Amino acid sequence: MNDLAVGPFDDLPLRDRRRPPAPQPPRRKLGWLAAYRGMRTNPITTWGERVYQESIIADRGLMGPVVIVNRPDAIRHVFLDNAQNYPKDALQLAKLGPALGRGLLTSERDEWRLQRRTVAPLFQPSSVAAYFPVMVEAVAALLARWETAAAAGTVLDAAREMTALTYDIISRTVFSSEIETGADAMSAAITTFFDTHGRINLWDLIKLPEWLPHPASWRVRPATRVFRREVQRLLERRRARQAAGEPVPNDLVTLLAAARDPETGAALSEETIHDSLVTFIAAGHETTANALGWTLFLLSEYPWAFDRMAQEVDAVLAGRMPTIDDLGRLNVVRMTLEEAMRLYPPVPFLSREAAGPDRIDGIEIAPGTLIIVAPWLVHRHRLLWQEPDLFEPERFAPERRSKISRFAYLPFGLGSRVCIGAGFAMQEALVALAMIVQRFRPLLLPGAYVQPVARITLRPVRGLPMRMERRR
Ligand code: HEM
Numbered sequence: 001m002n003d004l005a006v007g008p009f010d011d012l013p014l015r016d017r018r019r020p021p022a023p024q025p026p027r028r029k030l031g032w033l034a035a036y037r038g039m040r041t042n043p044i045t046t047w048g049e050r051v052y053q054e055s056i057i058a059d060r061g062l063m064g065p066v067v068i069v070n071r072p073d074a075i076r077h078v079f080l081d082n083a084q085n086y087p088k089d090a091l092q093l094a095k096l097g098p099a100l101g102r103g104l105l106t107s108e109r110d111e112w113r114l115q116r117r118t119v120a121p122l123f124q125p126s127s128v129a130a131y132f133p134v135m136v137e138a139v140a141a142l143l144a145r146w147e148t149a150a151a152a153g154t155v156l157d158a159a160r161e162m163t164a165l166t167y168d169i170i171s172r173t174v175f176s177s178e179i180e181t182g183a184d185a186m187s188a189a190i191t192t193f194f195d196t197h198g199r200i201n202l203w204d205l206i207k208l209p210e211w212l213p214h215p216a217s218w219r220v221r222p223a224t225r226v227f228r229r230e231v232q233r234l235l236e237r238r239r240a241r242q243a244a245g246e247p248v249p250n251d252l253v254t255l256l257a258a259a260r261d262p263e264t265g266a267a268l269s270e271e272t273i274h275d276s277l278v279t280f281i282a283a284g285h286e287t288t289a290n291a292l293g294w295t296l297f298l299l300s301e302y303p304w305a306f307d308r309m310a311q312e313v314d315a316v317l318a319g320r321m322p323t324i325d326d327l328g329r330l331n332v333v334r335m336t337l338e339e340a341m342r343l344y345p346p347v348p349f350l351s352r353e354a355a356g357p358d359r360i361d362g363i364e365i366a367p368g369t370l371i372i373v374a375p376w377l378v379h380r381h382r383l384l385w386q387e388p389d390l391f392e393p394e395r396f397a398p399e400r401r402s403k404i405s406r407f408a409y410l411p412f413g414l415g416s417r418v419c420i421g422a423g424f425a426m427q428e429a430l431v432a433l434a435m436i437v438q439r440f441r442p443l444l445l446p447g448a449y450v451q452p453v454a455r456i457t458l459r460p461v462r463g464l465p466m467r468m469e470r471r472r
Helices: 009-013 031-042 072-081 090-100 109-123 126-128 132-152 158-172 183-196 202-206 217-219 222-242 252-258 270-283 286-301 303-317 325-327 329-345 422-439
Strands: 056-061 064-069 350-353 359-360 363-365 370-373 440-444 452-454 458-460 465-470
Touching: 031 458, 064 072, 072 359, 072 370, 090 222, 090 270, 090 440, 109 126, 109 252, 109 270, 126 132, 126 422, 132 158, 132 422, 132 440, 132 465, 158 183, 158 286, 158 422, 183 222, 217 222, 222 252, 222 270, 222 350, 252 270, 270 286, 286 303, 286 329, 286 422, 286 440, 286 458, 303 329, 303 422, 303 440, 325 363, 325 422, 329 422
Parallel strands: 064 370
Antiparallel strands: 056 064, 350 370, 359 363, 440 465, 452 458
16 A cells, blocks of 8 residues: 555544545446446446455456456556557547547557657657746736636636636647637537547447447537647648748647658658647647646635645745746645546546457456556555545655555556656646635635546536635
């Protein structure tokens, strides 16, 4: 077990230590129909208590053999030691493919390697540090809008606000402010995508050929059109500027268009460049928005956590704007964010498929087996965490943080396919939280219904209706 004893919050009144919302595991194993319905609407509702207690679970699921891996050393086996036997699975590719094609998240082998190597310079620590002032500007613009909303007592959807913020940040940084589609239109397209292709359907279960028309593939089209049009526009404008001999920024668009295979000298195909740009627009903001939204929710639910964070922010920033050097001193902000991502991991499941036979934890793995490593389960596993369903930022206090296995806490995944934007996301989330807490107290509307729903990411099912109360 990780060293996660409860610590200084032990003496809090019980009502304050209550469990933040999460679906109760069903008491009995679900029948096929109920399991299908649950998988379609919210897969995290289908796992019984046993799945949170065992280290590895082999099942013949609705979609064939499935092995859920919870044990840290077995997770290490899948993602590091024998990673070449576990490429991305057909189901994940079928779900994400219609929008993300063979971009960085969904490609394999040489195609993936070239893209990863090409964009890596934009995510190395010095580049991420250089985005800092732009991140501060974007948060300041959001907070200026909130001033008006706070004065008028307007209720905001904090989930939507965080999406608009992270979209603004990804656009201002790696896309050099050239994205034209508004945050609401992009967010609506992503929601449509999650609500159609992001859900398990009969086609996935009975493996009907993809060319056979099905409702999701019709309904997703307007959404994929939004992604494609935006990327088309970005590329056309950039190429026109290059043709006219105008200077162009050294951003994602330029790097992908200029990428060459070191051995063959071949460029990335037009299709791959498109797919990678769409991937970065979507993956580059949706997940961080969820991490921030859930953190604001927890701060509203647990006033002691807010007060502690506000005290730290006030002491470190002393009323001024943050600098990059402040980030390392914002410990409580980091601890709270990390605990929010433990309880509500923005990417709730990772999946892979066994290419060849293997053995994990004594279980025979046949080729084609779907392997699930779910941060949602691992982060709430009864043997890995003490009182796993409780909100306890103290678990991530510096002296305990180093004892948490990186195979037991994996919001950003791990191994060679680890999130390329992890450092970027942590920096923007810390800046945003510090600046928000410096000026506002987020207050969830009394009686608001909040529950996590897992499609491809983990969102609050009906958003987060909040008032932002001005602190001073
Ligand atoms: C809190 C925020 C974020 C979380 C929790 C998160 C989580 C993840 C996870 C779990 C993976 C691995 C998926 C797998 O192994 O199947 C991943 C991959 C990826 N993420 Fe993130 N992400 C976040 C922010 C970002 C940002 C800000 C960007 C871009 C600016 C980004 C871009 C990507 C890309 C391109 C990949 C694919 C990497 C590859 O396969 O080589 N993510 N992310």
